Amino acid sequence: MMWGTIAALFTMKVKDIGALYETQETKNNLPQISVIIAARNEEKALERCVVSLMKQTYSNLEVIVVNDRSSDATGDIIRKMVNSYPNVTGLEIKDLPAQWMGKSHALWEGSKLAQGDWILFTDADILFNPQCIAKAVTYVDQHQLDHLTLIPDFVGTHVFSKWYAAFIFMSASSFGQLWKVKNPKAQQSLGVGAFNLVKREVYEEIGTHAAFSYVTTDDAQLGKRIKQEGYRQDVMYGTRMVAVWNWYESVRQLVGSVEKSVFRYPNAIITTVSCLLTMIYPWIGLFLGPASARILCGISVLSVIWLYFVYAKHSGSGLWYGITHPLVACFLIVGGLRGAYRASRKGGMTWRGTTYDRHELKA
Structure with missing residues (x-):
């Protein structure tokens, strides 16, 4: 009965990344970002996701799409994207090793191919505003972060999915006190599968996905381990910058x-x-x-x-x-x-x- 009474004591103090200005620099001065997408039976959403990444104003970008044992047209779409864009790489996974969750294994395998200074782990049903990655890189550079995660908008036609998403992230924002994530002394942490941007050397230092290979909440575990190891972390709302299309259909x-x-x-x-x-x-x-x-x-x-x-x-x-x-x-x-x-x-x-x-x- 007192849930709302207690929750009302908290306020939403997490910032919006959409309010940031995008910096304009030459490609040679920008760190390379490796975007890794785990895709299992994502024929409905994958192409739209990759195309939105290809429209980014941030130029020093590579995209690695991992086909995780799909039985639909996901593999064909990946091949089409590889043939259409020189900075897109495809990876095919046929088998899942023991003690691995499928998504974690796919992201881990994709990270082995990554050439970037930073790795962005994301999902196949995400849509990116053209300025999203540039704004994110600007923010991590200004605040000397090792990890940035964005809470996405939830769009699409399935209204129940929107209600559920609103509950999940409203609860996290209030009870989770997400404004404390950036405080090195606070225990609060967060990792969101839609947008986990992490410095490559930090990802390797925490043991990669192999350190939590059999955990269902791989995105949250990534954020938790980064915070526990003392690295700088922050969370922002990805308002009008990153969105999930029909989180659940x-x-x-x-x-x-x-x-x-x-x-x-x-x-x-x-x-x-x-x-x-x-x-x-x-x-x-x-x-x-x-x-x-x-x-x-x-x-x-x-x-x-x-x-x-x-x-x-x-x-x-x-x-x-x-x-x-x-x-x-x-x-x-x-x-x-x-x-x-x-x-x-x-x-x-x-x-x-x-x-x-x-x-x-x-x-």
Whole structure:
């Protein structure tokens, strides 16, 4: 009931990268950026992503696209991009070694081909504004960073995906106190799969993806390890600079994403109880119980709506998304319970067609 009341104590203090000015320098003075994309069955989005990278104003750029055992036309699209653009390289992966998540393995293999001073890990469904990378490089140079991650906008036609994304990053911004990420003395860290720009030598120093090869949240782990090793890190909103197109294209995919992280019964039970008490009950409590309880529930609900409203100013999401908060809780509950049940029946968590040992896998 008090979720919103507590959350309202926090404010969104994370900056927008879109407000930065782009520097104009010659290619010889710019560090080379190696963009690495892991693509598994991404025929719907991949070409659009690569084309947006080819339109970058930042000139010293190479793009490495890794085909991670795709069964659709992803391989054909990669070959087309390689033939169309001299700075695009393709890599084909046929088998997944033991104790590796598919995406982590693909990014790690791609990093072996990288020639850049910096590596940008991103996803195949990302769209980049032409100035995005130039602005990011300007920012890391000005602030002497080792790692920069951007929170993307969420665009496309699937409205449930937008609601879920708004909840995830609104919660991270408030409870995660992301404005503390840049503080070397603070424990807060973040890594977002849409945009993880890391200095190459730092990536190698933390052990590359091989150091967390069997972790479902590879992007967050990357950020966590960089911060733990004492390197300088920051997070910004990628407002109108980087966007995810239809993060999940159906409710089934959305629920499946929850299963990826919640695949053990203890975690599923905790998720269920937490969602019921903090995300659903306050809305029901508006109409039940004594006046004092209704007032507290009202404060909680208004606080949640206010937080979504503030987040919308950065993400471009709907100002009214706060009213979807209880529905998102239902997605989390169903995903958690379903994930634990399916993992117990299959002996592992299944993600993108691959089943991973639930006893060894870490979320």
